[in-house]
Amino acid sequence: MSTSVGTTQKQLGLLFDAVAAADRVIARNHAVRAAAVDEARRFSEAHAAEIPLGPHSRWDRDEIARREFSSELAATLHLPEPTADNLIAESRALTENLPGTRAALEDGLISYRHAQTLIGQACSIPLPGLPAFEQALLPAAQNQTVAKLKHTARVLRERLHPETITSRRARSILERTSWLQAEPDGMATLHLNTGAELVQSIFTRANDIAVSLLGPGEQRTLTQVRTDVLSDLLINGVTPTGVGDGVRATVQVTVSVMTLLGHSEEPGHLEGYGPIDPDTARDLASRAPSFTRLLTHPETGVVLSVGRDRYKVPKRMRRFLRLRDETCRFPGCNKSARRAELDHTHDWHLLGQTAHDNLAHLCKANHALKSETRWQVAQTPGGILTWTSPTGRDFVTAPARVLPTGPPGTAPPLLPEDAPF
Numbered sequence: 001m002s003t004s005v006g007t008t009q010k011q012l013g014l015l016f017d018a019v020a021a022a023d024r025v026i027a028r029n030h031a032v033r034a035a036a037v038d039e040a041r042r043f044s045e046a047h048a049a050e051i052p053l054g055p056h057s058r059w060d061r062d063e064i065a066r067r068e069f070s071s072e073l074a075a076t077l078h079l080p081e082p083t084a085d086n087l088i089a090e091s092r093a094l095t096e097n098l099p100g101t102r103a104a105l106e107d108g109l110i111s112y113r114h115a116q117t118l119i120g121q122a123c124s125i126p127l128p129g130l131p132a133f134e135q136a137l138l139p140a141a142q143n144q145t146v147a148k149l150k151h152t153a154r155v156l157r158e159r160l161h162p163e164t165i166t167s168r169r170a171r172s173i174l175e176r177t178s179w180l181q182a183e184p185d186g187m188a189t190l191h192l193n194t195g196a197e198l199v200q201s202i203f204t205r206a207n208d209i210a211v212s213l214l215g216p217g218e219q220r221t222l223t224q225v226r227t228d229v230l231s232d233l234l235i236n237g238v239t240p241t242g243v244g245d246g247v248r249a250t251v252q253v254t255v256s257v258m259t260l261l262g263h264s265e266e267p268g269h270l271e272g273y274g275p276i277d278p279d280t281a282r283d284l285a286s287r288a289p290s291f292t293r294l295l296t297h298p299e300t301g302v303v304l305s306v307g308r309d310r311y312k313v314p315k316r317m318r319r320f321l322r323l324r325d326e327t328c329r330f331p332g333c334n335k336s337a338r339r340a341e342l343d344h345t346h347d348w349h350l351l352g353q354t355a356h357d358n359l360a361h362l363c364k365a366n367h368a369l370k371s372e373t374r375w376q377v378a379q380t381p382g383g384i385l386t387w388t389s390p391t392g393r394d395f396v397t398a399p400a401r402v403l404p405t406g407p408p409g410t411a412p413p414l415l416p417e418d419a420p421f
Contacts, residue, residue, distance in 0.1 A: 024108025326400035
């Protein structure tokens with residue numbers, strides 16, 4: 001076989017070189033961003049003493065400065081605030097604790113994902129041990145994939161860490177979490193992060209049950225059966241006597257009358273997810289014990305305003321607003337409206353009304369942010385919120401769905417009162 005390289009392959013090689021050069025530019029820009037973020041953090045902290053405190057302030061100036069900075073950074077970069085908090089911590093680590101990693105990033109020798117791996121493994125190592133840890137890992141970071149580097153770093157961290165894995169595990173288990181991620185085509189992924197032995201036990205049990213269900217005539221693969229087993233266990237629940245009809249979760253689905261009757265293939269709308277196929281929407285609606293018509297006028301069912309007569313939001317108005325918003329309405333926040341609080345955009349105690357165009361969902365953290373910091377918000381028709389940051393920059397958030405608020409011109413959608421799925 002000839003070892004000579006033809007002209008075509010040389011040209012392809014030059015294109016690969018161009019890809020690598022672009023990647024180095026990206027790495028350098030990540031280093032520039034980290035330096036800018038940390039400079040902004042230090043500036044914010046240095047000027048915290050200048051923040052005015054109101055007579056009823058619950059937060060001190062340092063807390064206000066921290067939340068104002070992280071929330072505005074999140075809004076600026078279109079990130080959830082926890083992601084912005086991570087960026088702030090990573091930028092600080094690169095600036096203060098990992099100079100070798102920062103230099104390698106500036107030189108384009110490693111990617112930001114490699115840098116994040118080093119930061120993540122180094123964050124719990126005492127400061128005296130950091131230089132040796134970083135020096136040992138940097139050569140591997142320049143040659144290994146991120147997955148391989150994570151393994152290498154984890155092994156090295158166990159060897160260098162002065163604290164026992166038992167005490168570290170006890171601390172880490174307090175941070176166990178789970179979250180939902182929407183996927184295309186009516187699919188979603190459920191993430192679970194907890195003790196390794198628990199996850200392994202969950203997987204093993206589901207796999208064992210799935211294997212026992214395989215047999216002649218079963219058309220599903222083992223992976224499909226295992227996934228169905230996990231779904232059934234989580235939805236139906238577990239009673240003290242074993243698998244049974246435990247507490248069932250509820251979801252809310254909106255489906256048009258024409259779709260419900262089979263005269264239209266217009267998608268339904270699953271709360272917290274978005275459009276779903278009409279067959280699934282009809283199936284969920286068919287198992288609902290009752291319906292509430294989502295109408296658009298006070299006489300027909302949805303209360304749009306009670307003015308200054310009451311502070312508490314009526315039930316039908318809450319349902320209307322939950323459908324409209326779906327999530328917390330602060331820029332970048334995706335926390336479900338189901339767990340959020342209804343906030344009077346123009347404060348009730350400042351003569352704001354309890355009306356659909358003066359209410360919006362805010363999660364507890366961002367409700368406090370609005371009350372305790374210099375963020376300001378105004379609501380315009382259609383449920384549009386314009387947030388003005390402490391630095392005077394505007395950020396606009398729109399509701400998840402535009403719902404009519406006048407007399408309906410067509411048949412209204414139907415909403416199950418308590419969907420049984």
